[in-house]
Amino acid sequence: MIRFENVTKHYDDEPEGSVEKVNLSIHAGEFVSIVGHSGAGKSTLIRLLMGEIKPTSGNIWFDDFDVDALSSSELPAFRRRIGVVFQDFRLLPNRTAFENVAFAMEAAGKTDDEIVSDVPHALDLVGLGHKARSFPREMSGGERQRLAIARAIINQPEVILADEPTGNLDPQSTYEIVQILKKINDLGTTIILTTHNKGIIDALGKRVVTIEKGKVVRDDKHGKHSM
Numbered sequence: 001m002i003r004f005e006n007v008t009k010h011y012d013d014e015p016e017g018s019v020e021k022v023n024l025s026i027h028a029g030e031f032v033s034i035v036g037h038s039g040a041g042k043s044t045l046i047r048l049l050m051g052e053i054k055p056t057s058g059n060i061w062f063d064d065f066d067v068d069a070l071s072s073s074e075l076p077a078f079r080r081r082i083g084v085v086f087q088d089f090r091l092l093p094n095r096t097a098f099e100n101v102a103f104a105m106e107a108a109g110k111t112d113d114e115i116v117s118d119v120p121h122a123l124d125l126v127g128l129g130h131k132a133r134s135f136p137r138e139m140s141g142g143e144r145q146r147l148a149i150a151r152a153i154i155n156q157p158e159v160i161l162a163d164e165p166t167g168n169l170d171p172q173s174t175y176e177i178v179q180i181l182k183k184i185n186d187l188g189t190t191i192i193l194t195t196h197n198k199g200i201i202d203a204l205g206k207r208v209v210t211i212e213k214g215k216v217v218r219d220d221k222h223g224k225h226s227m
Contacts, residue, residue: 001190002026002049002159007058009044017044019214021058028158031182031191033201036211042194045211046163049192050082051075080108083152083160087167089144091136097123097147098132104151122150126180142173149180159190166197178203 004024011018016039024045026032034042047053048060051067060067062078070078091100101119110118123129126146136144145165152160162181166174178200185191195201201208210218 001028001063002192003059003061004045004048005059005061007045007048007060008056009041009048009053010056017041017214019044019048019211022211022214022216024209024216024219026190026192028190029185029188031185031193031204031206032209033193033195033204033206034209034211035195035201037196040211041214042211043163044214046084046161046192046194049161050079050084080155081158083155083157085145085148085152085160085162085165087164089136089148091144091147091151093136096133096135097128097139097150100136100147101151101154104154108155110155118154122154123147125153125183126150127176140173141169142176145169145173145177146180149177149184153184153189157189159192160184162191162193164194164196166195166200171199174200175203 002025004022007019007022009019019041022045034045036042048055049062049067051070054068062081065078092103095103098119101122102115105115105118120129120132123132126149128143128146128150131139131143136147139147160181166177169177174197181191181193205222207222208218208220209216
């Protein structure tokens with residue numbers, strides 16, 4: 001489904017975050033954690049897969065699409081196949097929980113009837129059915145991240161990219177976010193999680209790819225974080 005083939009990305013002004021000759025395949029339905037210290041290159045891989053930045057060399061494939069070859073007019077449709085969850089939530093502060101999720105559907109051209117039907121299901125899935133009318137400022141950090149996940153899944157993407165989604169959360173909220181991601185994976189969605197949290201990796205027992213200084217140094221099918 002996703003293939004990085006000899007992918008190198010160098011930044012002119014900053015060596016940190018570069019990746020070097022990465023070869024990595026992720027199959028549909030997998031739950032893969034990409035682990036490494038800050039600056040190891042985890043977020044660079046996410047940005048390359050999204051087409052936000054271009055590789056210095058190598059190719060990134062999503063099914064039969066060469067991501068680097070997609071034009072600016074083709075990228076929006078491609079990105080709708082991917083849901084993204086960020087560490088800093090990126091919610092709309094002046095919109096309710098319902099409206100934050102609805103906004104993602106509006107951007108994808110969904111009808112009002114579809115929005116009214118689908119948003120409550122997404123909020124229920126992440127345990128926020130009772131918070132539909134709440135604003136982000138009225139929510140805890142864990143609740144805001146759950147809302148960000150609801151927004152990411154609302155258009156039924158094939159892949160969820162979760163880039164350090166628990167970096168700002170307490171242990172209980174972290175556990176809840178991981179359980180929600182596992183539930184979404186169980187429903188068939190591919191999950192790619194970047195983290196440096198050893199506890200998350202140990203709890204998951206899923207595939208772990210370790211990256212150090214821009215290079216993949218371990219790929220354990222059911223491994224635990226060894227750093």
